Amino acid sequence: MPHQVASLPRRHAPAQPTTDxxxxxxxxxxxxxxxxxxxxxxxxxxxxxxxxxxxxxxxxxxxxxxxxxxxxxxxxxxxxxxxxxxxxxxxxxxxxxxxxxxxxxxxxxxxxxxxxxxxxxxxxxxxxxxxxxDELPPIDGMRDLWGRGVLHCPYCHGWEVRNQPIAIYGRGKIVTGMALLVSRWTTDVIVCTDGAGHLSENARRRLRQQKIKLREDPISHLEGKPNGELRHIVFENGEKLARYALFVHPxxxxxxxxxxxxxxxxxxxxxxxxxxxxxxxxxxxxxxxxxxxxxxxxxxxxxxxxxxxxxxxxxxxxxxxxx
Structure with missing residues (x-):
């Protein structure tokens, strides 16, 4: 009589839910x-x-x-x-x-x-x-120029604006870091804080070392070109600052x-x-x-x-x- 081999229980995958x-x-x-x-x-x-x-x-x-x-x-x-x-x-x-x-x-x-x-x-x-x-600052012209004259990332757009006059918008540590970063693409960088910049003395010193200027005047609006590029930053005192592009970290x-x-x-x-x-x-x-x-x-x-x-x-x- 042939030897009977005990059958092992088969293992089944747990039932999966029926989904679309x-x-x-x-x-x-x-x-x-x-x-x-x-x-x-x-x-x-x-x-x-x-x-x-x-x-x-x-x-x-x-x-x-x-x-x-x-x-x-x-x-x-x-x-x-x-x-x-x-x-x-x-x-x-x-x-x-x-x-x-x-x-x-x-x-x-x-x-x-x-x-x-x-x-x-x-x-x-x-x-x-x-x-x-992105939550852009509530400045007239900011949204209209977003993506061409107003930019957020130097790795994305820095090469296109290299060696041009550039502005950096913001306050505190964020604007300092952005300005120092963008200064690797151009030597003409101005930080615009739209009022008190709340920059530490160390931040101001680092900007001066890299010859980055600082403007703390309130901003009225941005003037652009028909193609979406930036022409001027216009301050509330009426003064215009010619810039090729503005970087912002929204x-x-x-x-x-x-x-x-x-x-x-x-x-x-x-x-x-x-x-x-x-x-x-x-x-x-x-x-x-x-x-x-x-x-x-x-x-x-x-x-x-x-x-x-x-x-x-x-x-x-x-x-x-x-x-």
């Missing part, structure tokens, strides 16, 4: 599209919610983006969208997410589409790639308005806290790009999107393939 998508990505900028590409290549079911124009839309070009230096922001994103087309598991929808709720093992999202009608979807993981909004706020209701932890500067795997303080909810701490550059956002996508795919795999 594996991942929903909120935001279709560099971070969101990069994540979608990586997840699409991993055969994950993905929906990307494209909520509108990116933060850098007014800029004439995206710079320091390897192989794409100077590309128009809209063209960069259009290329990203086109390169998602071969991946049949990735869907891009023009939609604004209005509700996001975490349930047992999944997320439920309510979004408003192009026609104004709402729809509901579920996903196992969610990636926030919504970016931030305050920011998160574009995505549901962070508080989700219980996401924020840093002291208002960025979404994430761990080394790009996960927020809410399990299953990830974040990448300008929404998180660190330098805000399109190329870095794209890299963070890819890193988040890898972390998400590996988390999903661990759930599907138990030890």
């Amino acid at each position: 998508y594996d991942v929903v990505i909120i935001g279709a900028g560099s971070a969101g599209l990069s994540a979608a590409l990586t997840l699409g290549r991993a055969l994950r079911r993905v929906m990307v919610c494209n909520g509108g124009a990116p933060r850098n839309a007014p800029s004439p070009g995206v710079h320091s983006f390897f192989t794409r230096d100077g590309i128009k922001p809209a063209e960069l994103l259009q290329t990203g969208l086109q390169q998602l087309q071969p991946y049949e598991t990735v869907e891009v929808r023009t939609a604004q997410v209005t509700q996001l709720r975490k349930q047992t093992g999944l997320f439920e999202l309510v979004a408003e589409g192009e026609t104004g009608r709402s729809f509901t979807v579920t996903a196992r993981k969610v990636l926030l790639a919504t970016g931030v909004e 305050h920011q706020h998160q574009r995505f308005g549901l962070l508080e209701s989700l219980g996401c932890r924020l840093t002291s500067k208002g960025a979404v806290w994430v761990n080394k795997h790009a996960q927020t303080s809410v399990g299953g909810l990830y974040a990448a790009g300008d929404i998180t701490p660190g330098p805000q550059k399109a190329l870095l956002a794209a890299a963070e999107g890819m890193q988040a996508a890898i972390a998400i795919h590996e988390a999903l795999t661990r759930e599907e393939c138990p030890k």
Whole structure:
């Protein structure tokens, strides 16, 4: 009689919740599209919610983006969208997410589409790639010249304004640091504090050492050229200061308005806290790009999107393939 071999119990993967998508990505900028590409290549079911124009839309070009230096922001994103087309598991929808709720093992999202009608979807993981909004100083002309005559990042725009007369707007430590940084691109730098600058004696000394002038007169408005470049900074006393561009480090706020209701932890500067795997303080909810701490550059956002996508795919795999 043949020897009977006891059958071993088969191990089954724990049941996964039935959802419409594996991942929903909120935001279709560099971070969101990069994540979608990586997840699409991993055969994950993905929906990307494209909520509108990116933060850098007014800029004439995206710079320091390897192989794409100077590309128009809209063209960069259009290329990203086109390169998602071969991946049949990735869907891009023009939609604004209005509700996001975490349930047992999944997320439920309510979004408003192009026609104004709402729809509901579920996903196992969610990636926030919504970016931030800049809060420009309330000076006439500042918003009109934003992206051309009024700039925020010398790494993005410094080369284009090199060796030109430049102004730096702001007060305290932030304006000092920006002025010293920009002085590597040009020797003609003036700090304009729009009233008392609240600069320490050490800050004033450092500016003098680099031959950076300081103007603490109140500013009336900015005068620009038809093409959006800066012509003059006009002070309340009527005096005009000719400058080629003005750098400002504006305050920011998160574009995505549901962070508080989700219980996401924020840093002291208002960025979404994430761990080394790009996960927020809410399990299953990830974040990448300008929404998180660190330098805000399109190329870095794209890299963070890819890193988040890898972390998400590996988390999903661990759930599907138990030890």
